[in-house]
Amino acid sequence: MDLPPATAAFVLHFGEMGSRWGINRTVGQIYALLFLSDRPLNADDIVASLGFSRSNVSMGLKELETWRLVRLQHLPGDRREHFSTPEDVWQIVRILAEERRKREIDPTLTLLRDVLLQKPSTEAERHAQGRMHNLHDVISLLTGWANDVQGLPDERLIALLKMGGRVAKVLEATDRFQQIVTGKGRRRGKADAAPRRSAENEKKKDA
Amino acid sequence: MDLPPATAAFVLHFGEMGSRWGINRTVGQIYALLFLSDRPLNADDIVASLGFSRSNVSMGLKELETWRLVRLQHLPGDRREHFSTPEDVWQIVRILAEERRKREIDPTLTLLRDVLLQKPSTEAERHAQGRMHNLHDVISLLTGWANDVQGLPDERLIALLKMGGRVAKVLEATDRFQQIVTGKGRRRGKADAAPRRSAENEKKKDA
DNA sequence: CAGTATGTTCAGTAATTTCTGAAAATTCAA
DNA sequence: TTGAATTTTCAGAAATTACTGAACATACTG
Structure with a gap:
C-alpha cells in the first residue's frame, strides 16, 4: 500500500467504519479507494494499492456490485473490468x-x-x-x-x-x-405513530 | 428458551438484525427481550429465557448500558439488578x-x-x-x-x-x-452541500 | 484453433469474535 | 466481622468470518 497519507487515512478509517456496519473491512477499504480515485480502477490496481489477494478483491467487488455501489465499465483498448463509484x-x-x-x-x-x-x-x-x-x-x-x-x-x-x-x-x-x-383543523394522516400507551402504564407486578 | 411464538420470532429476528449492525446477536436478543417484556428483568430471567451463559448476559447488559439503551433499576425487596428499556x-x-x-x-x-x-x-x-x-x-x-x-x-x-x-x-x-x-431571494446557509464538481469532471486519463 | 489474459470459485487456513465456566470481586445482612 | 447472594472478570474453547492460493472458467487475440 503506497498511497498518499490523506488517502491512506481515509481508506483505513472507512475500513474500520465498514466493519462496524455489516460490511467487512476489506470491502470498506476497496470502496473508500474507489471513492477517492480520479479514474476507474481495475482489480489489479486495487491489489497493488491495498495488498489484498486477488481473489479477495474479486469477492469484494462482487459484494459492492450487489449493493449497487460501484459501476462496472470498460475503458477503450483495455480488456480488464474497471470500477468506479457514482460521482455524486x-x-x-x-x-x-x-x-x-x-x-x-x-x-x-x-x-x-x-x-x-x-x-x-x-x-x-x-x-x-x-x-x-x-x-x-x-x-x-x-x-x-x-x-x-x-x-x-x-x-x-x-x-x-x-x-x-x-x-x-x-x-x-x-x-x-x-x-x-x-375554519377547521388540519386533517390527520392514516397512521398515527404517537406512542400507544394502552398496555404500557400498568402497575409493575412481581417483586 | 420457552417464549411465546411471537416473542421468540421477534427476538430471533432482532438478533440477526443486530449482527448486521455493530451489535452482536446475543446483545440484540437481550435487547429485544427487554423491549417486549412487561416488567424489568434481571440477569437470571434472561438466562432462563434465552439460554445464554450467565457471564454472557452480564457482558451483554454492560454493553447495552454503554449505549444508554437500558435502565438499571432495583425492585423493592429484591437485591438483584433489573433492567428495562425506555417505554417510549x-x-x-x-x-x-x-x-x-x-x-x-x-x-x-x-x-x-x-x-x-x-x-x-x-x-x-x-x-x-x-x-x-x-x-x-x-x-x-x-x-x-x-x-x-x-x-x-x-x-x-x-x-x-x-x-x-x-x-x-x-x-x-x-x-x-x-x-x-x-423583494430578494432567500438567504443561503453557511455550507452549501450541493455536489462540488470542481475536480470531478476531468477527462479520464490512463487507458 | 492454441494461447494468453482476465475473472471466479472454493476448500482449507488464518484471524477474529463470541461464548463459557470457574474464580474473583462486590454487596449486603446479620 | 462472616457468609450468602449477586455480579464481574478473564483465560481458553468454540464458532464464525475473512482471506488466500490454486484450480477452474471464460473471453478475447492472432
Missing part, C-alpha cells in the same frame, strides 16, 4: 438508503405485521404486541419519510435539510393559516 | 441516533476535517480532497438536520415526518412569499 455523493446516499431499506427495514416490517396478526393469549403477549405495534408505527413513519424525500431533486432535498427544525415553525404557521382559512 | 419508542430512537453520531459520525467528520487541512501536492490528491470535501458536506448536512429535529417535541417531530416530501411544497411557497415580500 447524494446518489451514493440514495442508493445506500434504498438498499438498506430493502435488506433490513422491509423484512422487519413484514415480520412485525405477521406477528401482529396473531391473537395474543396472555396478558404478557398482549403487552408484547403493543410494543411491537409501537415499533412498527415508528419504523414505518421514519422510512415513509425517507422514501418520500428520496423523490425530491437534490436541490430541494438540500434546502429541506438545511431548514432542519425550523420547518416545524413553518408547519405550525401553515397549520394556523389553514385553520383560519378553512 | 421515540426515546429509544433518539438515544440510538445520539450514540451513533457520537461513535461513528463525529469521528468521521473529525478525520475528514483534519485531512482537508493538508495541502494536496499532486493532482490525484487534489481530486481526493475534493471528494472528501463533498462527503464532509453531505454528512454534516444530514447530521445537522438530525440534530436539529432531535430538539423537537415528539408531537411536532411526528407531524414533520408525516408531511414528508410535501414539506418541499410548503417551503417553495414560503420562499416565493418571502421573495415577494422582501
